[in-house]
Amino acid sequence: MIPVCRLDDLPAGESVRIDTTPPIAVFNADGELYAIDDTCTHQDASLSEGWLEGCLVECPLHAASFDLRTGRPTCLPARRAVRTHRVTVDDGMVHVHVASEVLAEVAAEEEGTAA
Numbered sequence: 001m002i003p004v005c006r007l008d009d010l011p012a013g014e015s016v017r018i019d020t021t022p023p024i025a026v027f028n029a030d031g032e033l034y035a036i037d038d039t040c041t042h043q044d045a046s047l048s049e050g051w052l053e054g055c056l057v058e059c060p061l062h063a064a065s066f067d068l069r070t071g072r073p074t075c076l077p078a079r080r081a082v083r084t085h086r087v088t089v090d091d092g093m094v095h096v097h098v099a100s101e102v103l104a105e106v107a108a109e110e111e112g113t114a115a
């Protein structure tokens with residue numbers, strides 16, 4: 001789980017980039033928070049610098065559009081999806097749960113249940 005910023009610092013229509021490896025972009029789409037891998041799957045553009053419209057972000061370089069809910073591109077030239085990550089807000093602080101960490105947490109929970 002990675003702390004991102006205070007919710008107050010990420011108003012609707014804004015995004016923030018986290019310098020993870022690979023980098024992750026967090027968006028506030030009309031009050032709903034989404035996190036996806038920041039790097040466009042077409043080339044090397046930063047999606048956090050793209051244009052947000054509803055639940056879609058348009059790549060600033062060649063205008064491929066990605067659905068923030070699924071990570072899937074909705075038009076060319078991008079063909080591959082970006083990863084999506086779970087976002088939570090705890091005590092006013094936005095956190096991203098990186099996809100691989102989520103899987104590890106689920107595995108740990110399942111182990112706990114089985115024991």
Ligand code: FES
Pocket residue numbers: 040041042043044045059060061062063064077078
């Ligand atoms: S780099 Fe994103 S559409 Fe080309």
